Amino acid sequence: MCSMKVVVCVKQIPDPAGNLRLDQASHNLVREGKLILDESDSYGVEMGLQLAEQAGGGEVTLVSMAPNSETSGLRTALAMGAANAILVSDPALGGTDALGTAKILAAAIKRAEPDLILAATESSDGYTGTVPVQVAELLGLPSVTFSKKVTVAGDKVIVERQTELGYDEVEVGLPALVTVTAGVVEPRYPSFKGIMAAKSKPVEELSVADLGLDTSEVGTAGSRQQVVSVVPAEARSAGEIVTDDGEGFQHILAYLERIKVI
Amino acid sequence: MTLNVIWVVVDRTGDKVATVSLELLSKARQLATTVEAVTWGDPSQIAEVVGAHGAQTMHSVGDLGGGLPGPAVGAAIADQVRSGSSPDAIFIPQTYNGRDIAGRLSARLDRPVLTNIVDVEESGSGLITEHAIFGGTEVLRASFTAAGPGLFVIRAKSFAAEPGTDGAATTDNWNVPDLASTGAAKIISSHVEESEGPKLDEAPVVVSGGRGLGDAASYQLIENVAKLLKGAAGASRAIVDAGWVPYSHQVGQTGKTVKPTVYIACGISGATQHMVGMKNSKNIIAINKDQEAPIFSIADLGIVGDVKKVLPQLIEALEKRN
Ligand SMILES: Cc1cc2nc3c(=O)[nH]c(=O)nc-3n(C[C@H](O)[C@H](O)[C@H](O)COP(=O)(O)OP(=O)(O)OC[C@H]3O[C@@H](n4cnc5c(N)ncnc54)[C@H](O)[C@@H]3O)c2cc1C
Ligand SMILES: Nc1ncnc2c1ncn2[C@@H]1O[C@H](COP(=O)(O)O)[C@@H](O)[C@H]1O
Numbered sequence: 001m002c003s004m005k006v007v008v009c010v011k012q013i014p015d016p017a018g019n020l021r022l023d024q025a026s027h028n029l030v031r032e033g034k035l036i037l038d039e040s041d042s043y044g045v046e047m048g049l050q051l052a053e054q055a056g057g058g059e060v061t062l063v064s065m066a067p068n069s070e071t072s073g074l075r076t077a078l079a080m081g082a083a084n085a086i087l088v089s090d091p092a093l094g095g096t097d098a099l100g101t102a103k104i105l106a107a108a109i110k111r112a113e114p115d116l117i118l119a120a121t122e123s124s125d126g127y128t129g130t131v132p133v134q135v136a137e138l139l140g141l142p143s144v145t146f147s148k149k150v151t152v153a154g155d156k157v158i159v160e161r162q163t164e165l166g167y168d169e170v171e172v173g174l175p176a177l178v179t180v181t182a183g184v185v186e187p188r189y190p191s192f193k194g195i196m197a198a199k200s201k202p203v204e205e206l207s208v209a210d211l212g213l214d215t216s217e218v219g220t221a222g223s224r225q226q227v228v229s230v231v232p233a234e235a236r237s238a239g240e241i242v243t244d245d246g247e248g249f250q251h252i253l254a255y256l257e258r259i260k261v262i
Numbered sequence: 263m264t265l266n267v268i269w270v271v272v273d274r275t276g277d278k279v280a281t282v283s284l285e286l287l288s289k290a291r292q293l294a295t296t297v298e299a300v301t302w303g304d305p306s307q308i309a310e311v312v313g314a315h316g317a318q319t320m321h322s323v324g325d326l327g328g329g330l331p332g333p334a335v336g337a338a339i340a341d342q343v344r345s346g347s348s349p350d351a352i353f354i355p356q357t358y359n360g361r362d363i364a365g366r367l368s369a370r371l372d373r374p375v376l377t378n379i380v381d382v383e384e385s386g387s388g389l390i391t392e393h394a395i396f397g398g399t400e401v402l403r404a405s406f407t408a409a410g411p412g413l414f415v416i417r418a419k420s421f422a423a424e425p426g427t428d429g430a431a432t433t434d435n436w437n438v439p440d441l442a443s444t445g446a447a448k449i450i451s452s453h454v455e456e457s458e459g460p461k462l463d464e465a466p467v468v469v470s471g472g473r474g475l476g477d478a479a480s481y482q483l484i485e486n487v488a489k490l491l492k493g494a495a496g497a498s499r500a501i502v503d504a505g506w507v508p509y510s511h512q513v514g515q516t517g518k519t520v521k522p523t524v525y526i527a528c529g530i531s532g533a534t535q536h537m538v539g540m541k542n543s544k545n546i547i548a549i550n551k552d553q554e555a556p557i558f559s560i561a562d563l564g565i566v567g568d569v570k571k572v573l574p575q576l577i578e579a580l581e582k583r584n
Binding site: 020022027098099102121127128130132133134136137138140141142143144145146148158159164165168169170173176181182183223224225227229232233235236238239240241242243244246249250251252255256259261262 | 510541560
């Protein structure tokens with residue numbers, strides 16, 4: 001393949017280092033303030049850029065669904081080198097579940113006509129881990145999940161897919177969807193030039209209606225599951241803490257003896 | 263029992279059934295009058311163990327011809343549901359293949375799916391699920407709101423696998439509809455990463471290392487302690503991502519869930535995603551040089567110290583005892 005069009009799904013999420021919390025009434029994750037590029041997706045962005053380079057040309061288009069026309073996370077990925085982005089943002093999308101998200105992403109991805117779609121195996125905030133495969137099914141495409149290595153060979157990709165015992169080598173013709181695990185590649189840091197260039201890269205913003213979807217399929221209306229309650233877990237209380245003064249290992253030995261492990 | 267029929271997806275590698283599937287079968291047996299298993303490949307190889315754990319019947323979609331289980335199993339189940347033989351619930355193990363099957367099935371049936379389930383309980387005519395969120399500090403309970411079978415994707419170690427005295431499950435075959443290009447991915451070779459000693463998710467003792475080890479070579483300390491205690495060696499994601507150890511060692515949200523008699527965390531901070539995978543261990547021992555490390559909040563014994571000092575001393579003492 002001499003030119004490859006890659007779509008990378010990128011989720012923009014509240015900073016995990018901040019205080020994550022659920023809204024008291026809706027039980028949805030509070031997504032106010034600036035969102036950032038999910039670190040899990042930075043691997044997909046890097047992988048997409050590398051594969052487009054290896055294919056000898058092509059470009060990376062980002063696809064994201066996020067509230068309030070959020071683009072901060074997209075700008076980070078554009079600064080890494082993605083060419084452009086499609087953002088779906090619509091007040092009707094609050095409370096959308098995994099399948100609803102997949103419907104939105106699938107419709108947006110279709111517009112880009114990609115050869116390859118990349119996503120993370122799971123997002124850092126929702127971690128349902130089902131959105132990418134749902135997208136593949138909705139688009140009628142094959143998928144390979146949990147990949148730790150991806151190589152392009154002509155109009156196919158060869159993927160090393162994690163298994164319980166090691167990995168399988170899986171071959172799939174394009175177009176296809178592949179999910180990548182963390183650590184597969186080393187995401188590049190955006191350069192100063194990249195950051196400046198990202199400011200003027202095109203971000204196409206679409207509403208649910210623009211995608212030809214009905215708002216009843218998405219948002220809280222389309223989500224056929226509900227949170228019943230959120231309660232503190234039974235806390236596991238801390239035990240004995242000792243500072244090692246050269247004899248710390250003795251405490252471990254004594255403990256292991258007490259529970260009859262040794 | 264509130265439910266009539268539960269289908270349980272049985273994930274397998276050849277004649278080896280994934281333990282989590284046996285856990286789900288055992289739970290399904292408590293909840294429903296009829297439990298049926300769905301698998302792929304030759305069903306007769308595993309009919310006995312699947313029957314003993316509660317399934318009266320096992321349906322197989324047959325040989326996958328090198329294809330991945332997701333599309334074939336997802337499509338076959340969807341066809342059965344649509345043709346009217348719908349169960350009340352479908353239990354799917356949260357494994358690599360299980361998640362693929364759930365995603366495919368959900369989109370085909372246009373049904374939502376709940377994942378990361380750690381418990382289910384009966385409520386009225388349906389089921390309520392439990393999910394550990396924010397690293398297990400809070401429990402979220404959820405349910406489906408529309409008609410049709412719920413798709414429940416359940417984490418390993420949520421229930422005990424309890425074989426009964428029932429005989430082998432009777433087996434039959436389910437048709438796979440034309441998958442068109444959704445079934446186009448083919449496995450061309452399988453690679454097994456050898457590991458010594460007991461399996462991580464079954465070992466009574468798990469010794470895990472994290473970034474606090476400082477470098478890849480120091481992971482040897484973890485392996486030595488694990489070996490001396492006849493246990494398995496685990497890892498945090500930080501050192502898996504760094505390439506120090508293979509992914510198969512990872513404990514946590516995206517790795518294995520372990521529930522050993524004792525878990526020894528060495529140089530691991532105790533990030534929420536790590537704790538989800540080990541906080542139900544019977545005993546937890548942690549060694550960390552930072553006394554503020556979150557792992558200490560769940561440790562039964564915490565040693566504030568340097569792993570590079572404590573572990574060699576522990577190894578020496580254990581060697582002397584042997
Ligand atoms: C979607 C998602 C999924 C994830 N899934 C997982 C998962 O499955 N499993 C997982 O583990 N993580 C997972 N993580 C990553 C997790 O958030 C943490 O980054 C990771 O667990 C940190 O690993 P660590 O404790 O080894 O490293 P660090 O957090 O860097 O901690 C190192 C610790 O070592 C201590 N230390 C340093 N030197 C010494 C010394 N000489 N002696 C003793 N102690 C020392 C430090 O005080 C520190 O507490 C996930 C993250 C995301 C976003
Ligand atoms: N709102 C979204 N926008 C873009 N990509 C998404 C979105 N939600 C999920 N994804 C993609 O699907 C992956 C898995 O998400 P999840 O199924 O929520 O764990 C994410 O890491 C993204 O690559």
